[in-house]
Amino acid sequence: MPSDRDETPAQPTISEVAAEAGVGRATAARTLGGYGYVSAELRERVLAAADRLGYRANALARSVSTGVSHTLGVILADIGNPFFAGVMRGISDTSRARGFDTIVLSTYEDLEEEVAAVNVLIDKRVDGVIIASTAVGRGEVAHIQAALDRGIPVVLVDRAVASLDLDAVVIDNRDAARGAVETLIEAGHRRIGFVWGPPAAQVPATRRELLAEASRNLWTDGERLRGYLDALDDARIPFDPELVMVGRKTEDRVTREVARMLALPDRTTALFCTETEAVTGALRALRAAGLAYPRDVALIGFDDSAWAAVMDPPLTMIEQPVHRLGAKAAEVLLDTIGGAEPARTMHTLRSRLVVRSSVAPPPGS
Amino acid sequence: MPSDRDETPAQPTISEVAAEAGVGRATAARTLGGYGYVSAELRERVLAAADRLGYRANALARSVSTGVSHTLGVILADIGNPFFAGVMRGISDTSRARGFDTIVLSTYEDLEEEVAAVNVLIDKRVDGVIIASTAVGRGEVAHIQAALDRGIPVVLVDRAVASLDLDAVVIDNRDAARGAVETLIEAGHRRIGFVWGPPAAQVPATRRELLAEASRNLWTDGERLRGYLDALDDARIPFDPELVMVGRKTEDRVTREVARMLALPDRTTALFCTETEAVTGALRALRAAGLAYPRDVALIGFDDSAWAAVMDPPLTMIEQPVHRLGAKAAEVLLDTIGGAEPARTMHTLRSRLVVRSSVAPPPGS
DNA sequence: CTGTGACCTGATACCGGTATCACGCGGAGG
DNA sequence: CCTCCGCGTGATACCGGTATCAGGTCACAG
Numbered sequence: 001m002p003s004d005r006d007e008t009p010a011q012p013t014i015s016e017v018a019a020e021a022g023v024g025r026a027t028a029a030r031t032l033g034g035y036g037y038v039s040a041e042l043r044e045r046v047l048a049a050a051d052r053l054g055y056r057a058n059a060l061a062r063s064v065s066t067g068v069s070h071t072l073g074v075i076l077a078d079i080g081n082p083f084f085a086g087v088m089r090g091i092s093d094t095s096r097a098r099g100f101d102t103i104v105l106s107t108y109e110d111l112e113e114e115v116a117a118v119n120v121l122i123d124k125r126v127d128g129v130i131i132a133s134t135a136v137g138r139g140e141v142a143h144i145q146a147a148l149d150r151g152i153p154v155v156l157v158d159r160a161v162a163s164l165d166l167d168a169v170v171i172d173n174r175d176a177a178r179g180a181v182e183t184l185i186e187a188g189h190r191r192i193g194f195v196w197g198p199p200a201a202q203v204p205a206t207r208r209e210l211l212a213e214a215s216r217n218l219w220t221d222g223e224r225l226r227g228y229l230d231a232l233d234d235a236r237i238p239f240d241p242e243l244v245m246v247g248r249k250t251e252d253r254v255t256r257e258v259a260r261m262l263a264l265p266d267r268t269t270a271l272f273c274t275e276t277e278a279v280t281g282a283l284r285a286l287r288a289a290g291l292a293y294p295r296d297v298a299l300i301g302f303d304d305s306a307w308a309a310v311m312d313p314p315l316t317m318i319e320q321p322v323h324r325l326g327a328k329a330a331e332v333l334l335d336t337i338g339g340a341e342p343a344r345t346m347h348t349l350r351s352r353l354v355v356r357s358s359v360a361p362p363p364g365s
Numbered sequence: 366m367p368s369d370r371d372e373t374p375a376q377p378t379i380s381e382v383a384a385e386a387g388v389g390r391a392t393a394a395r396t397l398g399g400y401g402y403v404s405a406e407l408r409e410r411v412l413a414a415a416d417r418l419g420y421r422a423n424a425l426a427r428s429v430s431t432g433v434s435h436t437l438g439v440i441l442a443d444i445g446n447p448f449f450a451g452v453m454r455g456i457s458d459t460s461r462a463r464g465f466d467t468i469v470l471s472t473y474e475d476l477e478e479e480v481a482a483v484n485v486l487i488d489k490r491v492d493g494v495i496i497a498s499t500a501v502g503r504g505e506v507a508h509i510q511a512a513l514d515r516g517i518p519v520v521l522v523d524r525a526v527a528s529l530d531l532d533a534v535v536i537d538n539r540d541a542a543r544g545a546v547e548t549l550i551e552a553g554h555r556r557i558g559f560v561w562g563p564p565a566a567q568v569p570a571t572r573r574e575l576l577a578e579a580s581r582n583l584w585t586d587g588e589r590l591r592g593y594l595d596a597l598d599d600a601r602i603p604f605d606p607e608l609v610m611v612g613r614k615t616e617d618r619v620t621r622e623v624a625r626m627l628a629l630p631d632r633t634t635a636l637f638c639t640e641t642e643a644v645t646g647a648l649r650a651l652r653a654a655g656l657a658y659p660r661d662v663a664l665i666g667f668d669d670s671a672w673a674a675v676m677d678p679p680l681t682m683i684e685q686p687v688h689r690l691g692a693k694a695a696e697v698l699l700d701t702i703g704g705a706e707p708a709r710t711m712h713t714l715r716s717r718l719v720v721r722s723s724v725a726p727p728p729g730s
Numbered sequence: 731c732t733g734t735g736a737c738c739t740g741a742t743a744c745c746g747g748t749a750t751c752a753c754g755c756g757g758a759g760g
Numbered sequence: 761c762c763t764c765c766g767c768g769t770g771a772t773a774c775c776g777g778t779a780t781c782a783g784g785t786c787a788c789a790g
Contacts, residue, residue, distance in 0.1 A: 080454030
């Protein structure tokens with residue numbers, strides 16, 4: 001086995017480069033590390049030797065020594081979800097441009113997974129963390145606080161967390177929801193179904209309880225509910241718990257719930273969906289009920305996509321600036337890592353209602 | 366500033382734990398590292414001290430020492446693309462389950478970016494690499510070979526690379542394409558448009574040149590072309606370059622190209638699209654031309670999604686096992702890292718034609 | 731009472747970098 | 761001619777872990 005006593009090791013170190021160049025380890029280190037004095041002649045020799053051996057600095061060793069890893073940790077609900085994938089792309093693009101790489105972890109909305117993810121990132125000594133946290137209450141943020149206490153800057157993305165005074169990059173969820181519902185109201189609708197998502201067992205009967213439930217759940221869900229209620233209030237339309245769906249917005253559940261709303265004596269004539277799965281689920285329910293949009297029921301949903309535009313008729317949707325969301329979060333984090341004093345504010349990005357053809361007046365009018 | 370001379374450092378080290386516990390550094394290290402002898406009593410003391418200080422081992426330092434990082438590098442064309450996001454999810458799920466984390470990089474189909482990405486991963490000393498490479502020719506794989514030479518195992522995903530004898534986890538692209546086109550032919554179509562994607566300037570006029578062009582491009586594109594040709598051959602339908610589109614499958618370009626095929630004297634009556642953007646682009650062209658599917662033109666595309674199912678009529682699509690693709694790639698890589706001898710074969714996963722309602726006989730029949 | 735070995739422990743030499751510092755050498759100035 | 765200084769270099773002590781090893785303690789057998 002002649003390949004076993006290879007002369008050039010697979011992963012040459014600074015010492016090997018130094019030996020190859022016939023200089024001291026320190027000289028090779030200074031040349032390769034780009035610090036301190038090295039004469040032009042020796043520099044050439046070292047560089048040539050490094051090139052010959054294919055030397056590449058061990059970033060881990062460097063990080064242990066310097067204390068910085070040039071790595072960002074990213075914790076999302078689900079990297080397979082197109083929304084988060086888009087956010088991730090924004091994070092990835094801007095951090096790479098600034099010389100940082102990223103470790104991504106998905107939590108699937110499980111707080112324990114999130115805690116574990118934070119620990120992984122602490123262990124790997126990332127320079128900062130971007131997180132779309134599933135945490136809500138004061139008692140659920142210990143892991144994030146722990147990272148902060150260790151001096152690791154954290155930026156929230158997509159979801160603010162009330163009990164955490166941190167930079168957060170989000171969209172104007174409340175405004176977006178209100179705008180969408182207003183559009184529906186302006187078209188003449190009063191029975192507007194809200195395809196919502198907190199994991200409550202059943203829809204609270206009163207407004208007060210509803211709001212309370214909202215604050216016990218994901219910030220985005222709470223904001224979108226408030227926006228829905230805002231629009232209803234402005235138009236003096238009373239809130240009806242029968243028109244609100246609760247629980248995970250999986251396509252199946254949405255389909256069943258929307259079917260229920262559609263079967264009500266005083267049935268829903270418009271639907272506002274707060275997620276992509278909610279839209280596709282609603283569409284399924286419509287078809288099953290033999291109803292067509294916008295003729296029988298109007299529809300507006302969150303998260304525009306190429307598909308929404310080619311539907312027949314094309315769907316009116318809320319477009320979120322996904323890339324910007326990630327990019328901005330990375331910018332804020334990178335600035336903090338760079339030494340800037342964190343603003344600890346909410347950076348609110350504008351969403352956009354893309355008006356197409358899924359809204360029309362209710363049947364009777 | 367009393368917080369400055371903090372007694373408990375933000376990121377305590379083994380030495381600090383040892384001091385706190387009143388034992389030697391080595392004893393603390395053995396306890397925390399879980400190797401060698403430690404008496405029950407001292408172990409307790411060390412553990413208690415570690416707990417008090419909130420000790421978490423520095424994974425980077427450990428990696429420098431042990432030579433393994435428990436980190437996988439993943440290089441994809443675009444993490445923002447739902448297909449790759451799904452693959453990434455598969456990779457992420459199975460590697461996390463085995464104690465590995467992942468660093469993801471997007472290349473946007475740029476070879477230089479890919480080379481840079483490999484270097485980043487080499488520098489960060491990942492234990493293995495999964496890559497959906499944009500490399501094709503023998504002259505484009507030096508960076509991958511370099512990683513291999515350094516002893517870093519590499520597994521290809523989605524795209525095989527002819528000049529690289531490595532494990533590759535892919536789907537049966539050729540079969541899938543042939544099956545789809547056969548379905549179209551069986552419905553009676555003979556003028557089948559192929560919305561393809563190699564970045565050639567124009568469609569080669571002859572079969573021979575076309576095949577040559579195919580081998581100069583992404584493996585997936587080549588395979589799908591071969592499958593298209595296979596089906597045509599079996600049915601003795603001559604290949605017509607006018608029915609093939611070339612160049613990046615962006616929605617705009619697809620729309621224009623499909624419009625062209627639709628305007629041909631002997632126009633296209635069926636379309637086979639090799640990517641999601643190709644499908645949405647085709648749909649736009651159909652609408653612009655005032656044509657409906659499946660009545661005026663039949664349609665089959667790659668990459669099923671929830672949207673395709675709720676279209677009206679619902680689309681017949683090829684479903685790729687995205688999660689499995691990533692999961693399998695991670696499994697193969699992890700096994701290799703674990704010491705298994707790499708099989709260096711193509712692991713071909715089955716895709717599935719999800720038959721819905723976008724295929725009907727051509728208008729005339 | 732000594733020899734032997736099992737059981738523990740701390741010292742110490744790694745890993746591959748960063749960064750400082752002592753010192754040799756040569757030239758300029760007194 | 762000697763001193764001093766600056767340039768350039770290698771030695772060396774870090775960083776925070778892993779892993780080995782020498783040696784001390786103690787029980788028990790001979």
